Every structure is written in structure tokens, then in C-alpha cells.
Amino acid sequence: MSAPDRPGLHATRLSPVVLGAAVLALLTMALVSVLVGAADLSPGPVLAELADGLPGVTIDSGLDARASAILWQLRLPRIVLGAIVGASLSVAGAAYQGVFRNPLADPYLLGAAAGAGLAATLVITLDPSVLPTAVTVPLAAFVGSLAGVALAVLVGRTAGGGGTAGLVLAGVAIASFLTAIQTFVQQRNADTLAEVYTWILGRLTTAGWSEVVQVLVPAAGSIAVIWLHRRTLDVLSVGEDEAATLGVDARGARIAVVVAASLATAAAVAVSGLIGFVGIVVPHVIRLTVGASYRIVLPLSVVVGAAFMIGADLLARTIVSPAELPIGVVTAFIGAPFFAILLRRNRQGVTM
């Protein structure tokens, strides 16, 4: 019985087939998203134009200047931005769930997003002339998101003795509190109300390449840090005490991962506003369908999170075209029922 197993003894790893399928889904989603919009672009010329953009390739796509501008200045940056935001929020959610050993932990429940939102709102209202691309907004968002998580952890620890339910309850309380302050600040500053409000609901509408550049570095950096901790996150799944007896500096790892996840959240929130549900749905869908090891969950969260966000944005800008839905509405609208169905079909329920 044992002999056939022996040569194959290996840790769980992400099958190239699954990863390939996910990447294919992402590319398809991106392509559809490039083609569909208020102005329809036809696939042939668009593909040619995209190929023309590759270094060393010169193809005359036949796209006119207007279509070319729509492609390069409007659709593509928006798609790339959506991909980065989706990947960041998904990986951050997976990371929070891992370090707090709580299936409900995500940037929104823990107060990270609310903290980032409040801090960014304060910056916008204090100086209405500030552009979303200015470095102060993401910086404030980062400090705010760390403060939000820190408060949730602190309150959760003093109240619930470090239990995971205590943490989530504290996170809900902190998030509500910070959101209330944010609402108060908004109402007192009617001049920026509309701007802040659109931003809160989440949007990728003002996307341009500058925002892509702004979010890319912190997002890639924090995803890389979390990826370095993939094995540690698996060890932490047996709890802090057992992880310590296995040789993990649980506290150090926790701090590194929480800071990285909060930075990813802040980067996403700063450019896209508050887009909920991604950080909780994407990692769990992966756990329930493919596997729970972080070697699987993290890379797939990047790909699936990106695809999910591009798809949600596509719906957000087409369903009520020419108007746009807030993307957060779409993510919750599709994500929640899908997630509920998956939970029902899986007897294990929400597990990590």
C-alpha cells in the first residue's frame, strides 16, 4: 500500500493546470473588458493594436486616433488598475485570515479599510484641492488602515482574551466607529461631499496610468512580503502556541504580514475607494475549491482576485450604461450569492 506513495511524497503545491486555467480566465476577462464599453471596439484591430504595443512589433491596426485613445488611455489603465486592486484586496484578505486564524477576517471587517477611508477623507476635506494621486492620500490611508487594525486587535485582546470571535467583534465596532467619524466629517464639509461619497462607494472611473503607477509599487511590495510568508502562514494555522513550539517567531511574522496586508489594503483603497467583499470571497472560494495551503491560496488570490475585479468593473460600467454603478455594489451583488451557494454545497463550511 505504501510503496506507490513514496516516490510522490511532496507538500501540497499549486498544479500548473489550475494556475494556467486561472491565468487564462484572467486574460479572457481582460480582453472582453477591453472590447466592451460605451464605444464598441472590434476584436481584430484591438488585438493588432495591442500587439503593436509590444516592443519590437510593428503592426498597423487600422484603429483611428479616437479608438486608440479609448484603448490606451481609458480602458487599459482601468483594467490594469482593477487587476491590481483586486489582487491586493484578495491577498490582504487571505493574509488577515491566516494571521488571525479567522475565516471572517478581511480588510473591511478588521477596520483597516474604515481607517484608511477616514484618513483619506480627512485629507480630502482638509485640502479639497488635493488630487487623489497626491502622495498624501495613500500615505494617510496607509497610516489609517494600520491604526484601524491595531485598534481592532487591541480592543479584541482586552475584551475577548485574544479569541478570534473577540477580534471580529472588535473589528466591527472599530469599523463602525471610524465610519461614523468619517460620515460626520463628510457632512460637515458639504463642498467635498459628492467627491468623498463617490470615492467611498468604490470606483475605478478616474483611472489613468498615473494611478496604476501609484498603486503598483506598494501592492507588488506587500504581495511579495506576504508571499515570502506563505509557509509561515501555513504553520500559523495550528495556532500561535503550537507554531511557537515548531520554531516560528509567531509575533514577528504576524506583525510583518499585518503591516504588508494593511499596506496593500491602503494602496487599493487610496485609488479605488472602498470595494468590499473581495478579500473575503476570493480566498475562501479558492480554499473551498482548490486547497487551503497558502502556497495555493496566495498565487491564486492574485490571479482570481484580479479577474474578479475586472469582471465586476465590466458589469459596473455596462449594466446601467452610460451611467455607472459603484463597483462595490457589483462585487457584493455577485459575490455574496455565489459565496452562499458555495458554502451550502461544501459541508466543511467556512474553514481555513
Added chain:
Amino acid sequence: MSAEVDAHPPATRQDDAHHEARGEAQSDTLAQRSWSRDGASTSPAVEVVGAGVDYGGGPVLVDFSLAVAAGEWVALLGPNGAGKSTALGVLSGLVRHDGDLRLLGDDPRPWKPRRWATTVALVPQRPIIPPGLTVTDYVLLGRTAHIPTFGVESAADLAAVDHAFTRLDLHTFARRPVLALSGGELQRVVLARALVQEARILLLDEPTSALDIGHGQHVLELIDDLRRERGLTIVAAMHDLTLASQYADRVVLLDHGRAIGAGTPVEVLTAARVAHHYDASVRVVPDGSGGIVVVPMRPRGDPAAPGHHDDPPA
């Protein structure tokens, strides 16, 4: 096979130098104290002196001292809440305590988690089972201290796991989810995780409490074999007094956080002591080969009072 309950337990299989140190039988004095004095020439694998633990609600471990020679098996006994798990927490570095601790002759206080993990392995009483991990993934967690912080397992780590699988007969389960295992299988898997840490000291918290009589026996036999093969030093919190007396070289009886008796099982486990400290009615019967069997007896006289016992407190 391992019921070494005579007053002069043979020395460590690996190191006969301990023989002299362990030649003396101690009864009511705390064995470890005179033992550590006599054994000063070779430092014990585990040495605790005057450890005290207070989680904030009163002391749970008071002036606890223990010395365990390399290759020795010491069982911590005592009723629920006596401080057995806390004592193991002290030895595994998980519990903050007063007093001194030495492991393999060194003061572990400045140790990093890795050094701890390659010195002491703990088999928890109720391990947290992460859903979604296979048996191989789970046992590989035991190699963490041998794997670079940001790295992944090497061929050597997989070989260690493979070896443990062979030893504990786990190859069949390699790809199964840990959650799908039965109690006996799980105990072996957790043991495998501890073994691949390649630590010299193995701590076991109630290793058979979740197992039926046969599986419990198998696991203890396995642990005893591994101890001999690898020269492991074993400290185990045990609730089954008969099994403890059959497998441990020495036992330490704890009650209310204090060690109230230490020595060979025959010395420590008298019916009067068990009756007093466990509030139980038992008979201690010689097993015919120098060991003992502790048999629970329904209290005579008033069957409705389970706490009633005939032996007056010692």
C-alpha cells in the same frame, strides 16, 4: 517490556554514565533534588529548579523541581488541574515562570524559537487541526525549524518525513486531509510531526487520553521504541496510572500545583496516596513482574458516593 518499576531502574540505554546517578531510590523526598546533586557530573537533559507559575488567578505551579536524565521517561501524574500541562508548558517555553530551567545543560531563556524547536518537541493534548492540509503538509510543519524562514522544504526535509512515515506506518495516509483521520491515526500523525523536529526532548501531554485501550498501548509502545532508538528524553503528562507505571522510569505526582511525591511508580503510587490526591477509590495490585496495576474500585459501603473511599488519607 518497559515496566521498569524496580527501585533501581537501569541507566539510560545510551549513556551508562547515568547509571551511578540513578542508582539510588528515593521515595518521599523529591527525587529530582538528590538526583541532580548526585548527577552533577553529567548534566540532566531537563532540569527545573523552583519553577513557579501564576496566570493571574493564583499560583498553578509552586516551587516545581524536576531533573530528567537523557533517555529517561518521566511521567507527570496528578488529578485534573494539578499543574501537569502547566509544567509541560514551562519545559516547552510556552509558559512564563519563576525559577530556573536548563535544557541539555543550557539556559534556554535567550533562545530563539528555532533553537527551542530543535531541542524540545511537544505533542499537545488537543492539537489544533488545520482544515485543508494533507498529512504530508501537516507533518512537514514539524520541519519548520530546519527550513529557512522564507524558504520551502528541501529533499532532506521530505526524507525526514518519509522516514517518520515509515516508522509510524503512515505512508497510506500521506495525501489524506488531516481532518479525515481517526483518533489513533491522528495521534500518530502528531507524533510524526514532533519526531521530524529532531529534538532530543519529547514532551507528551496526555498522549493516550483520546485513544481506546489498544491504540493507547500501541502509541506508548511506539514512543518507548523511539526513545530507545533515538535516545529521546521523555516527559509525559499521563492520566492512566497503570500505563504510567508500566512505561515511565519515574513518576512525579502533582496536586494543586505542587509536586508531592516523586520516585519509581511503586514508591509513589500507593493506594493511600492515590485515594487522597485523586479522591478516588483504587486498589494497587502487583502485576507479578515487579510493577503495579492501579484498579479503580467502586467504593464499598455507600455506592451512591463516588468520592467515598476506604483508605484514609495518608
